[in-house]
Amino acid sequence: MPINFDKKGIVSKILTFSCVDGPGNRLVIFLQGCNYDCITCHNPHTINHCDDCGDCVVSCPTEALSLKINKVTWDESRCTGCDKCIEVCPNKSNPKTTIYSVRQLIELITKHHHFLNGITVSGGEATLQLGFVLELFKAVKASKELAQLSCFIDSNGSLSETGWYKLLPYIDGAMIDLKAWQDATHLWLTARGNHRVIQSINLLALSDKLHEVRLLYIPDKTDLLSEIDAVSKYLSMLPQQVNIRLNAFQHHGVIGDALMWDKCSEEQMQQFSSELTKRLGREVLVPSIYT
Amino acid sequence: MMSQARLYSIITDSNLSAKQKSHYLALEAEASLPYLAIDEKAQQAIDAGILCDMFEGHAPFKPRYVLPDYAKFLSQGSQYLELDAATNFDEALNLLTILYHHVPSVTSIPVYLGQLDTVLMPYIGDLNEQQIYQKIKLFWIMLDRTLPDAFMHVNIGPTDNIICRTILRVDAELKQIAPNLTFMYDVQVTPDDLLRQATDNICVCSKPHIANYPIHAETFDHTGFGIVSCYNSLPLAGGANTLVRMNLKEIAKKAQSKADFIETVLPEYCAIMFDLIDARSCFLHEESNFFKGFLTTEGLIDESRFAPMFGIYGMAEAVNVLMEKENINAQYGHDDISNQLGHAISKKLAEIVAATDVKYGYKGKALLHAQGGISLDKDVTPGVRIPYGTEPDPVTYVQANAPHHQYYSSGISDILTIDETVKTNPLAMFNLAKGTLQLGYREFTANVASNDLVRVTGYMVKLSDIATFDAQGSRTNTTFLGAEAAKNTGILDRKPRVAALETTPSYAN
Ligand code: SF4
Ligand code: SF4
Numbered sequence: 186m187p188i189n190f191d192k193k194g195i196v197s198k199i200l201t202f203s204c205v206d207g208p209g210n211r212l213v214i215f216l217q218g219c220n221y222d223c224i225t226c227h228n229p230h231t232i233n234h235c236d237d238c239g240d241c242v243v244s245c246p247t248e249a250l251s252l253k254i255n256k257v258t259w260d261e262s263r264c265t266g267c268d269k270c271i272e273v274c275p276n277k278s279n280p281k282t283t284i285y286s287v288r289q290l291i292e293l294i295t296k297h298h299h300f301l302n303g304i305t306v307s308g309g310e311a312t313l314q315l316g317f318v319l320e321l322f323k324a325v326k327a328s329k330e331l332a333q334l335s336c337f338i339d340s341n342g343s344l345s346e347t348g349w350y351k352l353l354p355y356i357d358g359a360m361i362d363l364k365a366w367q368d369a370t371h372l373w374l375t376a377r378g379n380h381r382v383i384q385s386i387n388l389l390a391l392s393d394k395l396h397e398v399r400l401l402y403i404p405d406k407t408d409l410l411s412e413i414d415a416v417s418k419y420l421s422m423l424p425q426q427v428n429i430r431l432n433a434f435q436h437h438g439v440i441g442d443a444l445m446w447d448k449c450s451e452e453q454m455q456q457f458s459s460e461l462t463k464r465l466g467r468e469v470l471v472p473s474i475y476t
Numbered sequence: 477m478m479s480q481a482r483l484y485s486i487i488t489d490s491n492l493s494a495k496q497k498s499h500y501l502a503l504e505a506e507a508s509l510p511y512l513a514i515d516e517k518a519q520q521a522i523d524a525g526i527l528c529d530m531f532e533g534h535a536p537f538k539p540r541y542v543l544p545d546y547a548k549f550l551s552q553g554s555q556y557l558e559l560d561a562a563t564n565f566d567e568a569l570n571l572l573t574i575l576y577h578h579v580p581s582v583t584s585i586p587v588y589l590g591q592l593d594t595v596l597m598p599y600i601g602d603l604n605e606q607q608i609y610q611k612i613k614l615f616w617i618m619l620d621r622t623l624p625d626a627f628m629h630v631n632i633g634p635t636d637n638i639i640c641r642t643i644l645r646v647d648a649e650l651k652q653i654a655p656n657l658t659f660m661y662d663v664q665v666t667p668d669d670l671l672r673q674a675t676d677n678i679c680v681c682s683k684p685h686i687a688n689y690p691i692h693a694e695t696f697d698h699t700g701f702g703i704v705s706c707y708n709s710l711p712l713a714g715g716a717n718t719l720v721r722m723n724l725k726e727i728a729k730k731a732q733s734k735a736d737f738i739e740t741v742l743p744e745y746c747a748i749m750f751d752l753i754d755a756r757s758c759f760l761h762e763e764s765n766f767f768k769g770f771l772t773t774e775g776l777i778d779e780s781r782f783a784p785m786f787g788i789y790g791m792a793e794a795v796n797v798l799m800e801k802e803n804i805n806a807q808y809g810h811d812d813i814s815n816q817l818g819h820a821i822s823k824k825l826a827e828i829v830a831a832t833d834v835k836y837g838y839k840g841k842a843l844l845h846a847q848g849g850i851s852l853d854k855d856v857t858p859g860v861r862i863p864y865g866t867e868p869d870p871v872t873y874v875q876a877n878a879p880h881h882q883y884y885s886s887g888i889s890d891i892l893t894i895d896e897t898v899k900t901n902p903l904a905m906f907n908l909a910k911g912t913l914q915l916g917y918r919e920f921t922a923n924v925a926s927n928d929l930v931r932v933t934g935y936m937v938k939l940s941d942i943a944t945f946d947a948q949g950s951r952t953n954t955t956f957l958g959a960e961a962a963k964n965t966g967i968l969d970r971k972p973r974v975a976a977l978e979t980t981p982s983y984a985n
Contacts, residue, residue: 202869204904205897210871210911211904300871300911302903470900 209302303335342382358396556770714781721787783838809862848889
């Protein structure tokens with residue numbers, strides 16, 4: 186199995202300690218770029234790749250950003266993490282991305298592996314950099330020290346079947362968002378239909394690689410409650426060990442119209458989850474924090 | 477200073493129980509004696525806030541921490557207490573309950589209740605799981621209600637046994653402040669699922685604290701050791717005769733440079749601190765007659781197993797002060813160069829402590845300790861911890877601080893704060909504990925953000941108790957300390973709530 190250690194990915198952020206991205210403590214690699222344009226996106230600055238327009242450069246109070254030969258560069262040592270640049274970017278992008286080779290990431294994971302159950306690649310939409318993810322997971326599985334780490338992917342489910350077949354041999358689990366039941370609602374919320382998502386969930390479930398399905402509950406906006414009978418009928422066909430996780434719509438990070446929408450309160454979440462558990466006959470995971 | 481007005485205000489304080497009043501009155505009485513004869517330099521260092529005797533009193537008449545050999549006690553009974561040896565589980569629990577009331581400490585409540593699984597296993601006979609559970613549960617409730625001080629510490633592990641499992645089960649169920657609990661972990665001996673039970677408990681009630689058994693065992697001889705109070709590791713059948721601590725921040729301010737600090741100023745203050753340690757322990761061993769009591773004569777403790785604890789705190793500030801003197805822009809806990817200076821200071825301290833004889837020590841020496849702070853500390857961080865509010869993520873924290881752990885033979889109070897999201901994923905706590913111990917941490921202590929029951933240095937308080945303390949007073953002695961710490965150190969602002977203290981302060985109104 187030849188591995189291309191020089192393969193590069195565009196990374197928007199790395200967390201070395203996360204307990205909300207799959208089983209156990211995980212190192213999470215967030216990749217820049219997404220093919221959805223969700224109204225409710227909590228990280229809109231991960232959607233597009235930077236086009237070097239330079240608008241953010243002057244906004245930086247510590248001169249961490251500069252424009253060199255039409256390229257925006259970011260000096261991490263000067264950055265205070267104030268996120269002013271992200272606020273002003275007209276392009277839903279982020280000047281603070283870093284290019285990592287597979288080799289560099291393997292070094293980082295090795296440094297942290299004692300503390301980890303595994304790694305998760307997330308986004309943006311991780312599968313848009315499929316080639317990079319493949320090489321990274323292959324490298325983890327081929328390393329003596331790291332082989333026991335599980336490799337998870339967090340995805341919006343838009344990847345084609347051919348893409349999933351390439352990934353299947355190297356992933357241990359996938360977490361997929363199901364944002365709405367009706368294709369029209371999904372289209373309105375994400376700018377894409379949900380046909381591919383359902384297909385991905387089915388395929389992953391069949392291959393025993395589906396770890397979690399996530400439902401984003403937005404009171405009065407999503408159709409997950411009005412379509413609850415159909416939703417639960419579908420979910421109950423999934424294997425019992427698949428987590429059903431409910432996320433409550435909150436305002437953190439959100440921009441634009443969705444900020445006018447009501448947040449999902451703990452009571453609303455309870456109502457939704459109890460309707461769902463009643464029909465599913467099993468527990469679902471609910472958020473522990475509401476803001 | 478003792479004044480009648482002060483005594484009157486203790487006596488009439490509406491928030492203290494009669495027992496708590498007696499305790500504070502006794503402290504006042506001891507404080508009315510002249511301080512031990514100590515040399516002038518030591519006095520100046522105390523007055524300047526550089527050295528601190530932890531409010532142990534002017535004339536120490538009991539050791540700070542006592543770790544009786546409870547197994548020996550159960551097997552031989554006691555002439556003095558007119559008790560026969562235990563022959564079954566009920567008798568064993570009964571004997572322990574009695575002895576606990578005769579074990580002194582700085583708080584007047586025992587800080588060490590024994591390695592309870594090892595101590596009790598010989599007495600389980602043919603009791604079944606349910607019977608053991610019932611008895612332990614009642615015993616646990618008794619401890620919390622009659623000895624309400626969270627400095628009181630039970631040890632269990634590293635082996636897998638029914639008492640160990642039952643104690644973990646009962647502790648998670650009752651979520652009491654007392655007793656505090658240390659689980660010993662030995663990678664060679666402890667099965668993963670037992671460690672998992674312990675780390676699941678942390679997600680529920682912030683207990684137990686996990687000790688890296690092989691590292692501690694190597695520090696002490698075959699008679700063994702125990703973890704007491706706020707993560708002090710001490711010889712079994714012995715203890716700590718005194719704890720004196722130095723404020724590294726204040727000492728760093730007096731140095732010209734990094735080199736001046738390590739080569740000159742620090743050793744100077746260490747010498748002064750050793751004088752103070754000797755003065756305090758000489759009084760206890762030579763004047764107080766403590767070691768003539770039945771604990772010694774019946775062999776439950778041995779005078780030669782008591783050591784002074786050489787405590788330090790304010791490492792973070794000391795390093796930052798020295799970096800500034802060197803004109804280097806780097807921060808403790810975040811930059812390699814600062815962290816390395818911290819490790820070098822710890823190494824130097826360990827060398828000094830290992831090279832200095834004390835009059836009454838364990839094998840003639842004191843034991844180095846990274847001290848957890850007390851409720852009166854302001855703008856200075858406990859032990860070698862990374863300051864409140866500036867902590868990096870837990871893994872980075874551990875990697876920055878792990879090299880310190882080898883040096884602090886009598887324990888290092890280093891608490892990791894973890895976001896409450898871990899509660900829905902206890903496996904993450906398990907991963908973190910395992911990694912931390914694997915990296916050479918002497919102990920793993922975690923605090924989960926939103927638990928009502930949280931850790932303040934080493935003992936537990938209920939946040940809801942702190943909120944109501946001012947109005948009503950509290951049944952538990954340590955809530956009082958927590959309330960004071962909350963006011964002075966802003967522990968409740970800490971992102972996940974943790975503070976540090978380890979003392980019995982005097983009456984503070
Ligand atoms: S986040 Fe960093 S790069 Fe962006 S504006 Fe703030 S300091 Fe500058
Ligand atoms: S991050 Fe946004 S604002 Fe900055 S250069 Fe790129 S596209 Fe322009």
